[in-house]
Amino acid sequence: MGAGHAHVLYRETDSPVHRLPPEVKIAAMVAFTIAVVATPREALWAFGAYALLVAAVAALARVTAGWLLLRSTIELPFVLFAVALPFIGAGERVDVAGVQLSVDGLYGAWNIVAKGTLGVWASLLLAATTSTRDLIVGLDRLRCPQILIQIATFMLRYLDVLVGEARRMRLARISRGDDPRFVWQLRGFAAGIGALFLRAFERGERVYLAMLSRGYTGRLPTVWQGSAAATTGQWLIAATVPVMAATVAATAAVLT
Amino acid sequence: MQPTPPSLDVRGVRYAYPDGHVALHGVDLTVTRGERVALLGPNGAGKTTLVLHLNGLLTPTEGHIAVGGLAVGPDRATLAEIRRRVGIVFQDPDDQLFLPTVAEDVAFGPANLGLRGPELTARVDEALAAVGMSEHRDRTPHHLSFGQRRRVAVATVLAMRPEILVLDEPSSNLDPAARRELAGILRTLPVTLLMVTHDLPYAFELCDRSVILDGGRIVADGPTPMLLDDEELLARHRLELPYPFRPTSGRTPTGQ
Numbered sequence: 001m002g003a004g005h006a007h008v009l010y011r012e013t014d015s016p017v018h019r020l021p022p023e024v025k026i027a028a029m030v031a032f033t034i035a036v037v038a039t040p041r042e043a044l045w046a047f048g049a050y051a052l053l054v055a056a057v058a059a060l061a062r063v064t065a066g067w068l069l070l071r072s073t074i075e076l077p078f079v080l081f082a083v084a085l086p087f088i089g090a091g092e093r094v095d096v097a098g099v100q101l102s103v104d105g106l107y108g109a110w111n112i113v114a115k116g117t118l119g120v121w122a123s124l125l126l127a128a129t130t131s132t133r134d135l136i137v138g139l140d141r142l143r144c145p146q147i148l149i150q151i152a153t154f155m156l157r158y159l160d161v162l163v164g165e166a167r168r169m170r171l172a173r174i175s176r177g178d179d180p181r182f183v184w185q186l187r188g189f190a191a192g193i194g195a196l197f198l199r200a201f202e203r204g205e206r207v208y209l210a211m212l213s214r215g216y217t218g219r220l221p222t223v224w225q226g227s228a229a230a231t232t233g234q235w236l237i238a239a240t241v242p243v244m245a246a247t248v249a250a251t252a253a254v255l256t
Numbered sequence: 257m258q259p260t261p262p263s264l265d266v267r268g269v270r271y272a273y274p275d276g277h278v279a280l281h282g283v284d285l286t287v288t289r290g291e292r293v294a295l296l297g298p299n300g301a302g303k304t305t306l307v308l309h310l311n312g313l314l315t316p317t318e319g320h321i322a323v324g325g326l327a328v329g330p331d332r333a334t335l336a337e338i339r340r341r342v343g344i345v346f347q348d349p350d351d352q353l354f355l356p357t358v359a360e361d362v363a364f365g366p367a368n369l370g371l372r373g374p375e376l377t378a379r380v381d382e383a384l385a386a387v388g389m390s391e392h393r394d395r396t397p398h399h400l401s402f403g404q405r406r407r408v409a410v411a412t413v414l415a416m417r418p419e420i421l422v423l424d425e426p427s428s429n430l431d432p433a434a435r436r437e438l439a440g441i442l443r444t445l446p447v448t449l450l451m452v453t454h455d456l457p458y459a460f461e462l463c464d465r466s467v468i469l470d471g472g473r474i475v476a477d478g479p480t481p482m483l484l485d486d487e488e489l490l491a492r493h494r495l496e497l498p499y500p501f502r503p504t505s506g507r508t509p510t511g512q
Contacts, residue, residue, distance in 0.1 A: 108363075133356055151459070153354075153355070154354060158354070161350050161398065164398075169296070203351060206346065206348070206351040207351050207352075207354055208343075209308070209313055209346075209351075210351050210352045210354075211354070211364075212313060212339070213311055213313065213339055213342075213343075213344045213346075213413075214339065214364055214365035214368060214412065214416065215336055215339045215340060215365055215368035216364075216368055217332070217336070217367055217368065251442050
């Protein structure tokens, strides 16, 4: 099904985690992330416990540490800001290797990096064990608003079309002497993005008309959503991880 | 017994775009059941605008349209039936195909009509068989060749068992073999056909009757060979037969 389709993150293997229905995995991932975010930042040990949980699930899902670490670099641009915090933070100062750092800033940076990383790991584990297709089915079963489901479905289908369009536009630009390696020629690229947006917009309109022509009334028929919905047992199995995380979070909240 | 109502009956249809530009100046067109008609005309003649009227995507400013005796009207139930009866195959198959696999996309229309289970599967199989794409049912549309995608686009509409099949530029962007294959398929389909094109040989090959639309009016209507034989008529409406190509030995492109 959907062979070769934008499988950037999905890892085609078989594991107990892969076999779980998508909706329980999504719910578990969200619950886990909420527990992590709700944890007081001073409870350093709690984050260690979360990391262990992630490691256990990763081992079960046959996802290697290297794969996980390499892809978690996606968060770098977002946590870059955190690096500045210890220098610009106000309040009590602490001396680290001859540099005066703000204690509050250090905690702030830790808070962002630790929680961000754990959240990214949880999402990566979900993406590695669930095909994009199943993700959409799972969201639908969790009663996610139809409009979001549909946007996601189209994104899945049109990502390839848009990437193809962008590639053709780039080739056409290069053929006319544009050399995007030079920073001062980024103008062509930027204009290209604008054109691509317009094209995407116009295409969206045509796709919608074509769908209306085939009797679309605002709700996708759900007939092709293959596998059966999750059983209570599967919900319970998947619940172990977020329940443990919530316990850790609660303990940490009580202790600090 | 009542006579069979025409598959398509367009009466005095006038349409002005919201910006005031008048695209159709009173179009009359009747297509009887089983007929194959080519709708010819230069770019910007209003061909696509007319097509969008046929299943109620656009509402005429004046005039009315009936499909198989049923008037195109604004209420939901009528529109649903009209959209089942009029199968529009859009010019760009990428606008039409939006689901992850060929079979799902073909199922989209009939599923919107309320078909489920084995009945739906049977429709999909039948439509894919009619265009010779049965073995590609589980592939991603994006990975098919352009000609194959256009055939799938035809199947997505056939699966709704339309009263009339409307094709917008069916031969555009096809290589000669794919063009011939599609002609073979279209000739065997037991449906009324309205083919929008400026590919005159294709019209000659497939349609006994042609109408010419120019400047938002039907300016000619008759047997295809007669229309195509009238060089002056064609020239007046920016239509041209391809350059008579007779490769002879000993001639170089420069004519020496």
